[in-house]
Amino acid sequence: xxxxxxxxxxxxxxxxxxxxxxxxxxxxxxxxxxxxxxxxxxxxxxxxxxxxxxxxxxxxxxxxxxxxxxxxxxxxxxxxxxxxxxxxxxxxxxxxxxxxxxxxxxxxx
Amino acid sequence: xxxxxxxxxxxxxxxxxxxxxxxxxxxxxxxxxxxxxxxxxxxxxxxxxxxxxxxxxxxxxxxxxxxxxxxxxxxxxxxxxxxxxxxxxxxxxxxxxxxxxxxxxxxxxxxxxxxxxxxxxxxxxxxxxxxxxxxxxxxxxxxxxxxxxxxxxxxxxxxxxxxxxxxxxxxxxxxxxxxxxxxxxxxxxxxxxxxxxxxxxxxxxxxxxxxxxxxxxxxxxxxxxxxxxxxxxxxxxxxxxxxxxxxxxxxxxxxxxxxxxxxxxxxxxxxxxxxxxxxxxxxxxxxxxxxxxxxxxxxxxxxxxxxxxxxxxxxxxxxxxxxxxxxxxxxxxxxxxxxxxxxxxxxxxxxxxxxxxxxxxxxxxxxxxxxx
Numbered sequence: 162x163x164x165x166x167x168x169x170x171x172x173x174x175x176x177x178x179x180x181x182x183x184x185x186x187x188x189x190x191x192x193x194x195x196x197x198x199x200x201x202x203x204x205x206x207x208x209x210x211x212x213x214x215x216x217x218x219x220x221x222x223x224x225x226x227x228x229x230x231x232x233x234x235x236x237x238x239x240x241x242x243x244x245x246x247x248x249x250x251x252x253x254x255x256x257x258x259x260x261x262x263x264x265x266x267x268x269x270x
Numbered sequence: 271x272x273x274x275x276x277x278x279x280x281x282x283x284x285x286x287x288x289x290x291x292x293x294x295x296x297x298x299x300x301x302x303x304x305x306x307x308x309x310x311x312x313x314x315x316x317x318x319x320x321x322x323x324x325x326x327x328x329x330x331x332x333x334x335x336x337x338x339x340x341x342x343x344x345x346x347x348x349x350x351x352x353x354x355x356x357x358x359x360x361x362x363x364x365x366x367x368x369x370x371x372x373x374x375x376x377x378x379x380x381x382x383x384x385x386x387x388x389x390x391x392x393x394x395x396x397x398x399x400x401x402x403x404x405x406x407x408x409x410x411x412x413x414x415x416x417x418x419x420x421x422x423x424x425x426x427x428x429x430x431x432x433x434x435x436x437x438x439x440x441x442x443x444x445x446x447x448x449x450x451x452x453x454x455x456x457x458x459x460x461x462x463x464x465x466x467x468x469x470x471x472x473x474x475x476x477x478x479x480x481x482x483x484x485x486x487x488x489x490x491x492x493x494x495x496x497x498x499x500x501x502x503x504x505x506x507x508x509x510x511x512x513x514x515x516x517x518x519x520x521x522x523x524x525x526x527x528x529x530x531x532x533x534x535x536x537x538x539x540x541x542x543x544x545x546x547x548x549x550x551x552x553x554x555x556x557x558x559x560x561x562x563x564x565x566x567x568x569x570x571x572x573x574x575x576x577x578x579x580x581x582x583x584x585x586x587x588x589x590x591x592x593x594x595x596x597x598x599x600x601x602x603x604x605x606x607x608x609x610x611x612x613x614x615x616x617x618x619x620x621x622x623x624x625x626x627x628x629x630x631x632x633x634x635x636x637x638x639x640x641x642x
Contacts, residue, residue: 190518194556194558195525203515206553223454244547244550247568248559257528259526
């Protein structure tokens with residue numbers, strides 16, 4: 162394997178790992194707010210690493226610029242969407258889950 | 271129904287509602303013949319818990335208040351004015367001005383209403399302007415629409431701002447550059463279509479997308495500092511992501527979520543937006559709401575909370591927008607913000623040196639806060 166291929170493999174593996182963590186978090190975490198944490202953030206890094214792998218594959222070429230722009234837009238839109246979800250939840254009066262709920266409610270996991 | 275005329279007044283909790291009610295009552299009293307006043311409250315959210323939901327309850331409460339006001343305005347003397355109140359739209363999901371118009375028109379048809387009196391601040395949609403399209407829809411359905419004259423000016427600033435040649439040039443330049451970047455080649459065709467597109471975009475949007483005057487020096491400084499900020503933010507994101515991955519994959523799921531509220535030391539829209547998005551991007555913290563400088567942040571773990579209040583992100587955002595001097599401001603924790611959400615004496619009792627430093631930056635920010 163050339164150094165480029167190794168770099169691409171590492172980046173892809175990282176991307177897959179963080180996307181996987183996002184999925185696990187979505188299943189394990191207790192309420193809408195904590196799940197939004199997982200779904201929006203780990204995902205950003207996962208997709209970011211995947212796009213970084215794309216950039217490394219193409220080298221100094223136009224697709225790299227486009228991949229960089231994609232990352233940029235994702236970093237602007239992803240937190241905005243997460244914020245919109247959290248704010249909508251707060252506007253609906255959904256109370257955030259706390260550790261106390263778990264003790265009284267007998268645990269979710 | 272009553273043979274006389276009827277007035278329909280859609281109500282929503284607004285600063286000018288009281289005056290609107292007074293106007294409608296006065297108008298009804300001055301009219302010849304019997305008048306029925308219909309105050310209706312469109313329930314703007316999907317009720318979650320059936321008919322007893324909190325939203326419907328609030329609507330009823332508001333209508334009770336309006337009925338009391340109307341009685342007050344009608345006074346003791348017998349009049350030929352009847353007051354009726356109703357909640358409408360509770361069974362449908364009201365999403366856009368057309369939906370509001372539909373439920374109001376349906377109510378008007380059922381009750382022989384010919385005139386609608388609108389509160390100038392009536393805007394249950396929150397952000398998008400509802401009134402002009404609503405007026406058009408209601409008029410299209412054959413109803414007379416009038417706006418209640420109220421003293422208080424609307425508090426929303428105008429959407430457009432005065433813009434001159436430099437705003438046009440900035441917008442044209444960035445649009446053209448982006449177009450060519452995506453096109454990837456400098457063929458005459460791309461140059462021509464790009465120039466046309468950029469001209470249209472800049473001409474149409476220059477009053478909306480730019481804010482204040484463009485100062486190239488300041489803008490260049492901000493862009494340069496942004497270039498320093500982005501790698502720092504990326505590093506923070508990676509670090510925090512690893513922490514969160516540990517927590518999520520941990521067998522016992524050691525989370526301790528809580529909501530933190532604090533006043534951030536950033537001013538004007540763009541820095542606040544940047545900080546809010548940076549907080550959300552950093553795993554473990556999620557911006558729920560921002561009002562002016564007041565941030566409501568949901569945090570997943572204790573560590574994320576203390577990192578947030580240690581204020582390194584806030585400091586970095588200040589560095590980008592206000593320069594190096596603003597970095598020396600105290601952190602949220604030093605300003606007396608505590609992780610449990612209560613604020614020990616911050617705001618009114620900020621120490622003197624904090625206050626003066628804050629004011630200095632505020633002056634800087636006012637001179638050109640947030641152009642982009």
